[in-house]
């Protein structure tokens with residue numbers, strides 16, 4: 001039986017800090033457990049804003065005839081870009097934002113009824129990567145893998161949860177099509193076609209080769225944002241992640257030569273991140289982007305990440321065409337399940353764990 005995303009941590013419980021969620025709204029000062037310093041995250045203060053070059057991830061119009069090349073270029077240099085004219089209806093973006101806001105506005109006791117279990121993927125709780133840090137992150141999250149019906153029923157009695165399930169279903173459907181389209185545009189720019197990848201298809205009426213999870217994030221207003229961390233620096237374990245952010249800035253991407261760059265919210269547009277599996281598939285040509293979320297003193301922030309990858313039992317390895325004729329593949333093959341489990345143990349070292357060792361030098 002193939003494993004499903006929902007089962008990936010069964011038998012691999014992750015011990016998260018107790019979710020004694022503070023009443024974020026009543027705090028005037030940051031508690032010590034939420035105060036980050038350099039030693040809590042080596043990257044915390046990495047390259048404090050360089051001389052402003054104004055450089056940022058590109059905004060790509062999907063209707064532009066050169067969109068594929070622009071996407072390919074962004075995946076190689078930044079590992080991230082924003083997209084306009086993506087075809088996802090504005091009402092649907094507003095719908096998922098409304099759902100996310102109304103979920104996090106529920107009283108904490110209600111949210112905890114749908115708390116994520118130690119071996120589960122779905123539900124309410126702190127970000128999974130929290131287990132790797134001594135300090136707590138200034139955020140709360142809700143993960144959806146598979147149908148949200150069971151969890152939503154606990155959050156919203158009566159009929160309301162059914163409407164919310166419909167929104168999630170519609171959102172995931174649109175995102176799946178978009179993600180597949182983006183993957184093929186990016187691959188085409190490298191000369192890689194359907195013939196080079198056995199497990200995927202370009203036909204968007206058959207997307208069963210892929211699967212996804214939805215991560216809803218809330219970053220409440222914070223009394224001392226400079227010393228707090230919304231979501232610590234990480235790469236996503238996906239092929240691609242499509243992120244919707246509300247109109248409050250907070251997402252930052254890291255570039256070795258520029259440091260942390262804030263990705264400005266552009267109404268109606270979506271942010272796309274290259275994940276670790278896409279990095280592996282392209283033999284490192286596309287960079288999985290290190291990113292994090294900062295918080296704000298006056299405005300709360302919401303984001304919705306659509307985390308997209310292959311079916312759990314699909315072996316992902318570098319496309320032979322992208323491995324130089326004299327070289328060997330940089331990574332050995334992994335399934336998404338294997339990779340998520342490696343990440344659950346080794347976090348930001350996971351990618352190097354599956355890197356092939358140089359045979360001779």
Ligand SMILES: C=C1C[C@]23C[C@H]1CC[C@H]2[C@@]12CCC[C@@](C)(C(=O)O1)[C@H]2[C@@H]3C(=O)O
Nearest residue numbers: 127128129143213215234236237238307
């Ligand atoms: C399918 C996925 C991908 C997961 C794990 C599992 C469900 C939740 C995803 C996230 C969402 C928040 C950041 C991240 C780093 C985290 O802590 O949980 C992601 C992680 C990954 O991309 O590795």
Ligand SMILES: O=C(O)CCC(=O)C(=O)O
Nearest residue numbers: 215217250251293303305
């Ligand atoms: O909130 C954000 O902007 C980033 C969220 C994120 O990186 C994630 O959910 O994986």
Ligand SMILES: [Fe+2]
Nearest residue numbers: 235236291305
């Ligand atoms: Fe992320």
